[in-house]
Amino acid sequence: MSRGPENLVLRALRDIRADVAETKTELKSEMRSLRAYVASDILTVNAKIDATRKELSDQIMGLRRAVVDYHSVVIGHGVLISEPEARLRRVEQHLNLAAGDAH
Structure with missing residues (x-):
């Protein structure tokens, strides 16, 4: 009669072992x-960061160009004036004229 309860305990332990193995397999899969989702998200975020960096770099280069163009125009007009x-x-110095007399 002692074999009956031992068999029940062994069967229960085997069922538990099978459940644990199945749960372990499911957890590994999940x-x-x-990991795949996180890696995908990281790649997406990195791509967005790279795009933002490029956009900011382009904007900075455009701003630099605008400043250089502005200074070129201002200096150009300044030279002309x-x-x-x-x-x-x-001419005033050559003719020995005072600056106020010439006007």
Whole structure:
């Protein structure tokens, strides 16, 4: 009669072992899926970061170009305005005229 309860305990332990093995397999599968999702999300985030960096870099380059163009225009106009003034001063000096007398 002692074999009956031992068989029940062994059967219960085997069932538990099978359930644990099945749960372990399911958990491994879910962990693999989770790793794949996380890796995919990381790649997506990295791609967005790279795109944002490129966009910011392009904007900075555009701003630099605009500043250089602006300075070129301003300096260009400044040279055009200053050249006649410098010539006028040289003429005034050559003719021994005071700056206020010439106007």
